[in-house]
Amino acid sequence: MEKINIYHKPTCSTSRKGLKYLQEKGVEFNIIKYYETPFTKNKLKTLLKKMNMKAEDLLRKREKAYKELDFKNKKYTQAEIIEFMVKNPNLIERPIIEKGNKAVLARPTEKIDELF
Numbered sequence: 001m002e003k004i005n006i007y008h009k010p011t012c013s014t015s016r017k018g019l020k021y022l023q024e025k026g027v028e029f030n031i032i033k034y035y036e037t038p039f040t041k042n043k044l045k046t047l048l049k050k051m052n053m054k055a056e057d058l059l060r061k062r063e064k065a066y067k068e069l070d071f072k073n074k075k076y077t078q079a080e081i082i083e084f085m086v087k088n089p090n091l092i093e094r095p096i097i098e099k100g101n102k103a104v105l106a107r108p109t110e111k112i113d114e115l116f
Contacts (some may be wrong), residue, residue, distance in 0.1 A: 002100035004029035004115070007039075007047075009094050018095035018106040025116070035089055044082050047096055050103035055081035058105065063090050 006022060008031050009015045022029050039047075048055060055078045059066055065088045069076075076084070085091045095106050099115040106112050 005032055005098040006030070007032050007034045007094065007096040007098070009033070009035060009089075012094055014107060014109075015095040017109045018097060018112065021106070021109045021112055022097070025112075027116075034092070034094075038089060039086055039092070041079075041082050041086055044085060044092075047098060047103050048082075050098060050101060051096070051105060053105070054078065055085070058085070058093050059091055060093050065091050 004022065004027055006015075006019055006029055008019055010033065019031065044055075048058065051058075056071070056076075059071065059081070061071075065084070069084060093105055093107060097104050097106050097112050097115060102115055104111045104114050
């Protein structure tokens with residue numbers, strides 16, 4: 001069976017729901033607390049590819065940093081957005097669940113079912 005990873009922030013209620021959902025499914029998984037073990041640029045690029053998402057689709061639009069960087073009015077490249085997310089993990093939507101060559105942003109939590 002392919003390894004399942006949850007990129008998790010314990011203080012986030014949506015992330016905790018994703019963790020609980022995996023526990024209820026009875027599957028084995030690894031918890032990666034990405035505030036303690038930060039994403040690298042390459043890892044974020046890989047996850048975005050597995051989710052078939054663009055970097056801007058993974059941004060938390062209500063975050064202070066999002067507003068400060070003025071994403072609404074400025075055009076940033078994918079590389080720049082990824083760099084911002086690596087430097088400020090608050091910008092990243094969560095949780096991300098990864099299994100093999102697929103990954104999902106578990107919002108809503110039921111999106112996890114796409115991996116099974």
